[in-house]
Amino acid sequence: MSDTATADTAILKQHLIDPEICIRCNTCESVCPQLAVTHDSNNYVVDASKCNFCMACISPCPTGSIDNWRLVPKAQPYTLEEQFSWEELPPEKTPEELAALGVADGASDAAADLQPQAQAAPAADPTGEAPFNSAAYGATIPPWSAAAAFANLYGPKAAEKFVTATVVGTVRVTEVGTQYDTHHIMLDFGSMPFPVLEGQSIGIIPPGVDERGKPHHPRQYSIASPRNGERPGYNNISLTIKRVLEDYDGKPVRGVASNYMCDLKVGDKVQVTGPFGTSFLMPNHPRSHIVMICTGTGSAPMRAMTEWRRRLRKSGKFEGGKLMLFFGARTKEELPYFGPLLGLPKDFIDINFAFSRTQGAPKKYVQDLMRERAADLAGLLQDANSHFYVCGLKSMEEGVVLALRDVAQGAGLNWDDIGPRLKKEGRLHLETY
Template sequence: MDLADAVVLKQHLIDPEICIRCNTCEATCPVGAVTHDDRNYVVDPAKCNACLACLPPCPTGSIDNWRRVPLARAYSVAEQLGWDELPDELPPEALAEAGAADTAGEALPVPAAPTEVGAEAAASAVSVAYGATVPPWSAAHPYTNLYGPKAAQRSVTATVVGNVRVTEVGTEYDTHHLVLDFGSTPFPVLEGQSIGVLPPGSDAAGRPHHARQYSIASPRNGERPGYNNVSLTIKRVLEDHQGRPVRGVASNYLCDRQVGDTVQVIGPFGSSFLMPNHPRSHLVMICTGTGSAPMRAMTEWRRRQRAAAAAGARQGHDSAVEGGKLLLFFGARTREELPYFGPLQNLPKDFIDIHLAFSRTPGSPKRYVQDLMRERAADLAPLLADPNAHFYVCGLKAMEEGVVLALRDIATQAGQDWAATAEALKSQGRLHLETY
């Protein structure tokens, strides 16, 4: 009997019913074992070495699924891409009939195949090496997966109560600020979490569209304080990453919603990309485009805390908020394509330190967020060494490596041991990378 037929593989699989296609698993896999098509994310059994690096960052738990199968008959990538749900576990007798002699044995992971080192592989390595998978120690407790395919309630109906374009008319980047109200249905969220929206209709194969994930752009007490609502930052997708024309199923659906329309929502998701709540904690926020959503949520929560403290002080109450520094590095192609450009200009200068980078301004050199970070090295270096400082990176995957390299250079030039600093940032939940 061939050895491959004599062992059992504990195969790593992704549950397509609860996966929200956020790309976290593929971004964090150090051996390139996770891949996807326009429908599913799957694990290649020929590459997976069961290192479990992808488990902690997954916001839904869909990545933490396993099936015991004869090693020679592992589920292929092509099989997994066609699934709408996980297969049942094979009974012991079925394994025995298939020729598996050691049905009680431990998983025998398949050795990882060499992976091609390129831009995407480098960015994935950055996520694995430096991105924290634990929240800040003082973060509030998040509620996750309250609604979804395998929750007590599959989805919740939200009503659109606001839809405003937040980029200038006339630019191809049509970005909207959408406000969803949940009425009497509980939907607790924290800054840094996300939700899934279920667009109506079906794909080319006649299957219902899977959920699309969007970061929440409002603070924990709602876009409108005291109301059970959240806001999202939605960019209308009209082309893919290669520049080919394509209409994003969910983005166009959401951008076209009118006040009074309803949408189906699942979630909330995310338990690590959360803000600290202890006094004197500093936030360094680095983002591009719609990656500004969680940064807006965190900034607005801090702004409301400051306003409440000021109101209390005027009434003679000792309600001072010992807020730390807020630094924002925000990038876009042009000023016209920067979401929330107007409101950003109205934030008090003593409240937040804002730096804007534009890479396609006619007649001006290209500038990226990492360029601005290097210019502020004297301010960032002490924060890298400060256990009260937390760094958040959100936006396109292409920015991730450049931002981390800038942090490395800033730390090194300040005489810090980058290896020790990077380990502290990761283990203490102080550097969070959420790119797509």
């Protein structure tokens, strides 16, 4: 938050999140260095007592819902309880309303004085004495050779609230199990425009209402198909969706959107918003190398990038540029696309699997494999054409970025220089949830 320079105005430009646009992707909460963003089952909100107006959450937000502000009396900001209950943002307060609340005359003109504070540079932590902030190294701009992305074509604040897609295919992509059930779902948009790029996501609106009797909010899913469609030349996309069948205590559990999507049949209709995202995009220049690090359904954008490269290579339109994949799951049975991945040529993609729950084998995570491949990764870290993408559970993010730091330092490289440069040049992208 920020207030005016003079105390007598007693005004606050409060940072708020638009609940109509927000797709509950958790990006804002994951990148906030002040822990000012929190959420309940309804909304993501900003705590005015913690927000320091650093703006770290603005660029990563895929929808723009985070970039909203209201002038309020400094002593009477909107509370968390109020924000949790909102279905839409409150209207701007008029000068008369502010005056009635005790704000000095003319205070509403103070918005021009409420400028963002400079965001502090991330501090490296080679000694372990201070908390390591992995999110500080995530880029919010795309690679220089990325294609231009369309975003927010459909949604609450767009001309069309949603676009209707038809399910044209659904297939299970993990072996049968009691704790996991992952599906590859194909959606066709017919003649309605829905241009996408690898790394973007969409929102799915589940039918029905929640426990409060309100329509369900859209749920975000990463696109798993390349820009020219799951079926090349058609206006379609694919998604990788996992529904959890049991919680950690072994109790049955069903997510609203994931359960709905995994039960869809060919011919069913789905309401879609988006597309979202303009930074987690792949590079397109022939010398570019892509290192993909993911777990579970975090493989969706990696599949999209890999398939686009595969199609370019098959057509003879792309030469050079390495692909390297670090893919983690509890067991190979839970790992989506395990069979198809084994069929990819070794000279096309360097695949490294990490399984943490294989019976009779030691636990291994993606960051462990990264350290095992330190020599190769160190060379890529020194190459300005290398781009790194991380997607999966939030719990993996810190370990992965720490592994990159350790690889750099082990090779005698200066992480204090390399880490911030990866962010500045749009070459390290973190999309965790």
